[in-house]
Every structure is written in C-alpha cells, then in structure tokens.
Amino acid sequence: MAQKCGRPDATWGDGWSCSSSNRSGNETDRAALLAFKHAVLGSPAGPLSSWNDSLPLCQWQGVSCLPRRAGRVTALSLASPGLAGSIPPAISNLTFLSSLELSDNGLIGSIPPSIGGMHCLCRLDLSGNQLGGAIPGEAGVLLTNMTHLDLSRNLLVGHIPSELGRLAALVDLNLSQNHLTGSIPPSLAALSSLQSINLASNILTGTIPPSLFANLMALVMFTVKFNNLRGSLPEEIGQSRSLQSIVAALNNHARKLPASIYNLTFLGKIELSYNSFTTLLPDIGDLLPHLYFLSMFENKLTEGVPVSLGNASAMHLINLGENNLVGLMPANLGVLRDLAHLSLSVNMLHVQVANLSRELVWLSFEDNRISGTIPSGISKLAGLATLRFQVNNFSGAIPESVGLLTNMVDFLVFGNRLTGTIPLLLGNLTKLTQLELSENQLVGEVPPSLAGCRSLAYLSVVGNRLTGTIPPRIFTIRAMSYILNMLNNLLSGELSAEVGHLQSLQTLDLANNRLTGAIPGTISQCQMLQRLDLHGNMFTGGVSLSTFGALKGLKELDMSGKNLSGEFPRFLQDLQYSQVLNLSFNCLAGEVPVKGVFANATAELHRKVSYMELSNATNGFSSGNLIGAGSHGSVYQGTMLQEDGAELAVAVKVFGLRQQRGALATFVAECEALRHVRHRNLARILTVCDSVDSKGADFKALVYGYMPNGSLERWLHPEPGEDEDDDSGTLTLVQRLNAAVDVALVLDYLHNDCEVPIVHCDLKPSNVLLDDDMVARVGDFGLASSLVLMGSIGYIAPEYGMGGQACASGDVYSYGILLLEMLTGKTATDAVFRDGLTLARFVGEAANSGGVGGVLFVADPRLVSAGRNRPLVQRAAQERCLVSVARIGVSCASELPMERPGMKQVANEMAKLRASLVDRPAPRLPHGHITTVRI
Template sequence: MEGNRFEGSIPPSLGNCQSLLILNLSSNQLSGTIPKEVVGLSSLSISLSMSNNSLTGSLPSEVGELVNLSELDVSGNNLSGEIPITLGSCTSLVSLHLEGNAFEGNIPETLTKLRGVEEIDVSRNHLSGKIPEFLGKFRALKQLNLSYNDFESALPEEGIFSNASGVSVHGNNKLCGGIPELLLPVCSNKKPHSSQGLLSPKVVIPGSYLELAKSTNGFSLDNLIGSGSFGSVYRGVLSSNGMVVAVKVLNLNQEGASKSFIDECKALRSIRHRNLLKIITACSSIDNQGNEFKSLVSEFMENGSLDQWLHPRDDEQSQSKRLSLIQRLNVAIDVASALDYLHHNCETCIVHCDLKPSNVLLDEDMVAHVGDFGLARFLLEASNNPTKTQTMSVGLKGSVGYIPPEYGMGGQVSVLGDVYSYGILLLEMFTGKRPTDDMFKDGLSIHQFTAMACPDHVMDIVESSLLLETDDENDEDDKYGNRIEKRPVAGYKDPGPVKAKRLEECLDSLMQIGLSCSATSPRDRMSMDVVVNKMNAIRDSYLNLRRRRRRRRRSKSTR
C-alpha cells in the first residue's frame, strides 16, 4: 500500500492478518503511533516498512517478536524515545533502517545479537554515547550510517570501521580517532606527568567538503545547473557510491545566506514527504582556503525545474519539452500535496514562503518535488494558533509575482500566503504566462487576466500546446496517467465537439481553483487540503471520461 495518500492512524486490526509475510505502508500520510499489534505480527518474515510517514511515539517493544524478519524500515517519521532493547531478538535482520527520526539515548548492547545484519542506518536522530565496538565485529555488515547524531569519544577501527566507503559518521562533532581516511580529529589525551597538558587536536579539512569538491570537479562551471539569491547548485557524483546529487553551495557573502542555511536545515530536519525534495546531508565546514563553507546535498532531479518546462529556451533541445494536460495536472497535485503536508500534517506547521516554478523540481518519472526552504517559517501549533499565522511581520519575503498582497502591506506570515503563491503557479501552468510577463501592467495581473476570460473564453487564454492534444484511440496511458502516443501527430487535429467541451470544462475548473487560491483577500482563499481533493477529483473525472470514450470507440470497431 506504499506511495498513496492514506492518512490517519494505522489500524491495530492489521495485527489479525496472521499470514502476512510483507507489510509496506511507506510513503503515505499516516500519523499517530505504531500499534503494538502490527509491529509484533510474528508472521512477518520478509519486510515491514512504514517509512516516510508522520508516525509519532516510540517503537513498541513488541518489535522483538519479529524474530524471522529480514527487513525493518521505519525511517523518515517522527518516532522518539530510545531504541527498544527487544530489537536484539530480531536475529534474522539483514537490513535495519531507523534514520530520520528523533530516537535518543545509546545504541543498546542487545543489538550485539544481530550478527547477520548487512546494513544499519540510524542517521539523523538524537542518539548519543559511545559507538559500540561490537558493530565492528559484525562480519556481514556492509553499510553503517551513524551520521548526524551526538555520538562521542573514540571511533572503533575494527571491521566495518576500517572501510571508509562503508561507514558514515558525518555530523558527530564529539567523535575522534578512527582510520585516517575518515579525517576525524585526533583524540585528546591527558599526560599526567607532562607539562604539555591537553594535546591539541589535529587540524584537518573536514572530509565532507573534500568529497563535495571532488564530486563536482572543483565546483566547475560545467557542473553548474542553477543559481539563486543565496548560492549556486552543482551536479555532482559521489565517489563513495556513485550517487548523482545536487550540491547547493551557499554564497556566505550574501546578507542573510547563513540564516537561510540554518532555517532550511531546521525545516528539513523533521519533514518527510514524497513530494518534498529529499536532502541527503548538510555540510558546515571550511574549504581548502580556510574559508567558511556551507552546503546542502539533495537528490538530483533528472528533469530539472518546472520553470524550464513551462518556459523553455529557444534552442532546439528545449523545444522538445512540452507538458501535456495530464502531466500538468499531476505536477499541480504533487505540489498541492506537498503544501498540504507542510500546512496540516507536520508536527509544527511550516510555511514555505517562496513557492514558484524554479523551486518545483521533477524527477525521472516527472513526479514533482518542492525544494528550497531557505525562507520557510515555522508557525505555532494550530491548537494555540487557529489561524496559523506568525506573530511577526514578514515584510517582502518571497519572489516578485508570487508574493501575496498582504505581505507587501506588512501582513503576517500564514499558510494562506502559500495558497496565494500556489494559485499564481496554477494559473501560470495552464496559461503559459509568467505573472511578471510584460503584458501585465497598468493594473492588469495574471489573476485579472484569467478572471476576465472565465468561464466563456477560457480556451482563448490557455497555453497553446494544450489545444494540440489529441485523444486517438491507439494512444495509451502510462502508470502515471500520462498519454503515450503510439504514432506521431503532425499539426493541429480538430478534437471534435465532445473532446473540446470536456477539455474546456476541465481547464475552467482548474482556472477557478487558481483564481480562488490567488484571491486578494486571504479569507477568500481555499485551504490546501480542499485544493488537493478538488484537484484529484478534476483529474479523475477527466481520465475516466477519456477512458470511457476510448472503450466505446474500440467496442464499435469490433462490431
């Protein structure tokens, strides 16, 4: 059931499924605690995955009943408390993923029984104490990620700790020792009978910086894929595992860049969603000149930004980029889902504050991921702040054309500010015009331009390529609802009155949502959970009508 939009809590009654071998609930919008009835389902022997949700509370001690389980993955949630000592009873574990939570305390000694484990990831938690030496005795262990915790003291050097490509300990500032390739400071020693006292730690350039410089060929212009107000983004290939990444390097000479880095780290530390850009690691270090260096390393998005697809350059390669109606719908729903999660499903409500096409990135499957949280703001809990507004004025935060009017008048940061930006983005996606287009002057805005055309003249303002779409009976849909044309289409083909009417109704519905979201008065705007529901209904209706029409045509052809 992974990769859907299931919400609410996991029902304990799943524990009645006594023959389950695999249970995968990952990448949904599930919340609440993990039921002990589910985590203790002893029939599970292959995999239990609940990753990338918003689950809270502790990992129940009943996890120790999974004695035959090979894979346990609860990463990317908001789980807290200590790692249960009963986890040591899961002696069949090959893969253990606890990363991206808020686990605290030590790694329990009972895990010494997991001698067949091949990969362990407990990164991005609040674990502390010494790193157990027994991990170095696990002969099957190939990958160990302990990064971004609060471990201290000397790092072991045996077993997995002797393999620099197999172990990661970044972001543990109290660690020392280890093999030289890990570039940790030398452990301090006191010499009781020496006048030298405490030995000074060895000064080194931290390996995170060195690996990023190597991966981007010294941050060369050939690898530059974009730049913004606070820095530049480079394509890189990590030498440790060959992963292609995007490295955002902050321009620390720019006023506010350091604060932007801190704010983005805070925002990304506790959020996980399939439509948010996944940050692999952060680097706060010094470069080879001794200057301060800060960067964020994220997944590389094969298809670039939404801006590149909506407004391609005039070169031949860019002209091949054209988003179909369904692709635009899918992207718009992805973005809405991300904002809905930030506004309503995070432990603390987050306002993005800078939503625009260049901050929406598309992966190889054209799934949209919202990125760049440098201006994001945390709001008080909804129970204490029903209107979800920040008590301090935001001023002009964001990008021209997408900033809600109330921000320009000293208004407060609110989720409805993001809703406004989304509305403008939606109008831009289906009209093909930027809100800063030269035509929008003398009081005319993209909102007014659209409002004057709807509903009777909506087809006059839509992006021209959408009018060229065909609905041929030999075309197919891929698994994402995108059309696969089985033969080339040359020029414009009259879609016929039924198809044209259906397209017009779909586009008018989309424009109405964009107009509602970008209303001047915040009280007139929709909330993002309502937007998600309406957008899904529009897409489902359009796809269902198209499929029914194809079935009717095929039925006629076989008579």
C-alpha cells in the same frame, strides 16, 4: 436485408428504387469483393475467411444479394470484424450496392472518389475507423439516392464539401469527431429531408448559416458542440417548428439564447452545456410547455433561476450546475411532479432548500453558498436516491428524518458547518453506498447503528470532533470495499479485532486520533488493503509479520507515532507493491532492511562531507557545473563517491555567506525546516556541509539528490529554440496535473501535518524539481520562518509587500500563481502583465467572459493543440479539467487572504480533478446498487 431507399421515379419491379447501367451478372461483384478482401487485412479466422469458392458469394459473411436481380450484391455489412488496410477503388464496381457498412474497424487511407459512382447507394457508414484525407466531393454529386451518411470518428481533414447539398434524399448526416476545418456550407440548407445533423468535435469556424434553420423544416437533431464556431444561435431557429432536440453545446462566444427559440413550441430537450451563455430566458417555462429536459451545465448564467421554470409541467431533468447563479431558488419547483433530477451545483445561491417533488431521485446543490439548516421535511422526498449538499454553509444538525429516505444511495454533506451528532436513524438506509460527513463540526460517538447500512462501500467522517471508541459493529459491514476514513477526530480506546471482517476494504485511515493498545492481528485478514494509515495515535507493541506480512497488496503504510517498539520489521521489504512506508517517531530497534521499498531509501544518519569533497565533486564549483542561482546562493551539479564505491549524482546548494545578505539566516532556517519534515514530495536531502573553504572562510552547503529532469520552470519555459520541434519536451496535461497534485500535497503536509506547521514562503516553478519518474519535489526552504521579505516577485502574496507576517495563506497564493502558470504557459512576470493586470486577473477575466472558450483562449497552446487530437469524450474531459484548474488557481490567488481556500481543500480538489481525467480504481459497490451519473 438492406434498407429500401431512393426515389419513387426510378423503381425496379421488386420495389427497389435505383437504376444502373451495369447488369452483366455477378462476376463483376465477385471480382470487386475479392479485391476488397485483398485490400483489407482481417484475421485469417475472421469474417472474410468464408469468402472463397466453397460458397456462393451471396452466402459470404456480410454479403446480401437481391435474387430477383440476378444475384447482384445489394448490401455489404462488416461492422466491427477487425478489418485493417484500405478501401480499394474497385469497390465502386458493386454498382447495385444500396448499403455499405464498415464501421468500427481499423481501416486507413482515404475514401476513394470512385465511391461516387455507386448510384444505388443509399446508406454509407464508415464511422469508427482511421480514414484520413478529404471527403470526396464526388459523393455529393453522384450519390443522389443517399439517405444516411456517417463518416464520424475518423481522421478526415479539409472542408465539408458544398456538393453534399445535392444529396436531396439525405435524412441523417454525421461527420462528427474528425479534423474538419472551414465553415458549415450554406448549401446544406437545400437538404429538405434532413432530420439529423451532427458536426460535433471538429475544428469548424465561422457562424451557423441562418438558412439551415429557415429551410430545414424536418430537422430533429442538430449538434455542433466542441468546435470553434462563433456568434449566437440564429433567429431563424424559430422557424423549424418540428425541432425536438437541440444539442448545440457551442464552443463559441455566444451570450444569450435568441428569443425566437420560443417559436419551437414542440421543443422537448434543450442541451446547451459547456458554452458561454449568460442569460436563461425568463419565460422559458411558460412558452415551452413540452420541455422535459433542460441542461445548461457549465455556462456563465448569472441571474437567478426563473420562476417560470416551475410552470414546465413536463419537466424531468434540470441541470444548471457550474454557473454563477445567485438569489432565490423558486419555491414552485416543488409542483413539478415529474421532476426526477435537479442539479444546481457549483453556483452562488444563498437560500434554503425549497419544497420539491416527492418523485425527485437526484438532488444536487453542491459547491454553492447555501446557508440555513437541512429541513426536517426533506424526508418527504421519498424517492430520493442521491443527495449532494457538500461544500456549502449548512449549519445545525443533520435531521433524524433523513433516516426515513430508505431509497438513498449517496448522502454527501461534507464541507459544511453541521453540528450535533450523527443521527442514529441513518442506520435504516440499507441501500446507502456512500456516506460523506467530513469537514463539519459533528460531535459525539460514531453510532453503532450505522452497521445497518449493509450496502455501505464508502464511509468518511474526517475532520470532525467525534469521541468515544469506534463501534466494532462498523467493521462488520461486509460491503465496505472502498474507503473507511475517520482521520482527524478525537476517537479513543482500542482498535477492535472485528476490523478483520473488512476483507474487501482498499483504504483504512484512522490517523490523528487517540487510539491505544496493540494493533490487532486480525487486520491481516483485510487482504485487499492498499492503503493503511494509523499515524498520530498511541498504539503500542510491535509490528509483526503475522499482522502485516499477509497484506501482500499494501502500497502505503503509515504507522508513525511514538510508542511502537520491538525489532524493525524486516519482512516489510517483501511487500512487492509497497510505495510509501513511514515508521518514524517510534521506538523500533535493529537494522533497516535493504531490499524492496528500502532499496531506494537513503540513510537517516547523514554522512558528513567536507568542503574539499564537494569541491572535487563539482570540479571546483566550476561554471560548467552551475545549474542555478538564487538570492541566497548557487546550485551545482556534481558526482560523489558512496562508501561502496558507486557514483551518486548530487545537487550542491552553496550559500553565499559573504556576497548575499541574509544567506546565513536562510541556511539556518532551511536546515531547521528540513529537520522536522518527511514527505515523498520534498527534495531529498542527503547531507549538510558546515565547514570552511580553502581560504579559511565559513562554508555552508546542502547536498540533495540530483533531479535529472530539472525544474518545472525548465519544462514550462524552455530556452529559445529548445524543443521547438519536439513534443517530448512539453508536459502533457496529466503530467502537469500530477505535478500540481504533488505540490499541493506537500504544502498540505507542511501546513497541517507537521509537528510545527511550516510556511514555505518561496514557492515558484524553479523550486519545484522533477525526479526520474517526473514526480514533483519541492525544495528551497530558505525563506521558511525567516523575517525578511518573503517570496519572489510575481509569486509573493500581496499582503507580504505591506509587512504581513508569513502565513499559510501566502503559500496558497503562490500555489495559485504556480497553477495558473502551468495552465497558461506564461510566467507570472510576463511583459503582458502591467498596469494592474496580473496572471490571476488575466485568467479570471477570460474565464468569466468566455467560459470554456475563454479558458482555452488563454491556455497554453501546447495543451490545446494536443487536446484536439483526442476522441470526443477525452477532449470534453480535458476541457472541463482546464476550466476547473483555472477556477482553483484564480481562487487560490485571490487578493484577500480570507478568500483563499486552505491547502487541504485545494489538495483534495486537485486530487479529485486528476482522478476525473486519469483512470483510477472505482469503488466496488454491492450487486443491485443504483449508480449515479452526473448529467
């Protein structure tokens, strides 16, 4: 039955408060409903199928009537039945209607102004459709009984009508997730009964009218997050003494919380995440005794955590992550006995862990500068389920007492300086689903006791100094369904046949160890494997069909090394999902297959080409074929004939041996670099031409596969007039992230995984090419290993200009500039960058002073405008992503080499960042596990 609503001075005898001049029977209602049925296009078998003469209209699905008013329709509720079409003006003939709910359908068109004539209407919910146009002002003038108005999650445009201030009975107003512009009308302050206002995710500008908080004494919830509002919270907010929750994630330039917030003595929840606030009020815990929820995630807080926070006795959750907090964490946080979630991640704290509540469930200090040891007393946190200490400066051993935290689900301590062995007692953690010990200095053997972690789905010990054999018992953890990664250790011995028990595992990475013997045939039982990396070991024997042919879902297989023998495994061409295959540096013999993953592979025994063949392919190296020129040569587009007669598009890089100094050394350096590298994100070299031209002069050229999508520079900086009215010429955020990850992966490979580490020395957008699938491939190794000035202006590391030697950190600097160029759309040599202002400093200052808003201000407008059309959750994720891109780019482009991260860390961060924005398979965790959600 519809909700009773309205004013007591206009009641009917049955308790309904409404008046109407139309009481001519329900034939008018019937005609209005049939007009509605005709206008919306539901499924023939849908809810409107009952709207026919076989039933009285009061029995039609979604229709409610008031019998004592001659069977007039009083409510229409059709939420989520799959309706399309538009709302007809005739719906206003339902003059006794008090509730209209059409949420979560596919309705289009505009809201008919005639809806304002429905004088009895007190609840209107049209949320979750595709309605456009403006909000009719008539709704505010005539719907005087309205108590609930929800038009959220549509495509509405224009201003918020000031007439809505006449809805004197309104309790709940929700206009979020539209495209509304203009300012918040001060007339809303007249709605004295209003308890909730939600205007989030629009394009509102201006400031918050002070009168809202001065007059709306019943207000419980106020949210305007993700707009373009400016200023700070009005001082008048303190006059709204009954306010229980402020969800005001203002995307503006506010700097500090107003002191008048202390007047909200009943305030229980403060959520001000994703802003630019720089100050947390020092007495917040003393003067807000009922505060139980404080979240200021991703602001610009710079001072320490206030000691008074330890006096907030009702506190349940504290999230001050992703700020710039420094100094001491108050020891008195340990007296907060109700505290269950504490996150101070991504700050600059330098302190050890304080005594905390025994009731704590979530503890996150990730990505800080916390030093010292993990205290053995941490075992007192008996309720702890999530512990995240990754990317800090923790040293010393992992205390055995961690094994007493039997409720632990996630234990992440990677990226520290931990030493000693892996504690045996970790095997007691039967609820543990994620164990991440990577990138530390752990020694000793992998303890067999870890098999006691029967819920473990993810285990990584990458980049330590672990020795001994891999315990067979590890492979008996049947819950291991996501990742088992022991890359870059000193593990030895044979791979146990017990590995076949990991039948649900998706990724197995044992690369760069000292494993020997044959690869066990039981690995064929790992039916869910998608990625298998065994390279850099000393395995012997062959690659058999019985072992690998059964792995039908395998996408990546790397067994490069030195000792595999036998016939080349032709059956690998039948793995239909295979994308990456590396069997290099072995002793395999026989013919390489030509189907499946091999169909697009080019032969490694390069066909020799002559000067004349390349001249014919490029129309005599004509200017019409010229597609690029650099400091050591020119690049021409051409078409060559293959041995089977088919045409092949190529890019021919001709070195200017006579015109350009250092060209010969560059040719030699690039050939030497390309001889040692194999990576999917490197430009595909086809062959080399070392000959003489038609005049008898030396001629040297490299022939690459032609990249039809050109360089990254072309996409970031199109020619004037190009693609101005065509969004298809703009790279999306996901496409830019894909390119950034591709480049990061190849630099990580060059720096860390080549037999002889290689420094590129000239990374810039013109040297990043995009193939048919928009996969980025890095080319131009002309400066690698050379002794000349290394790099291009704007991208060259500062230390190179002072005579510094080529090093990996120089490539990191260039990558940071490249990343910031993708973020901002500005070249590193833009005219705005002068008088000491660089691209890195430009983005860094904007991010430090403006937070999310600052980053959006300097971001490429094409990215920002595209993001505004996204739903709330997607838009928030994209804006967080842009901030992270800015942070990583600025860090990579630090002036001092020692402050730059390594490319392996950068590649990992960029991959995780992309995964946060793009749907990826999630780990399948055991039934009954505790999932962790970052608040």
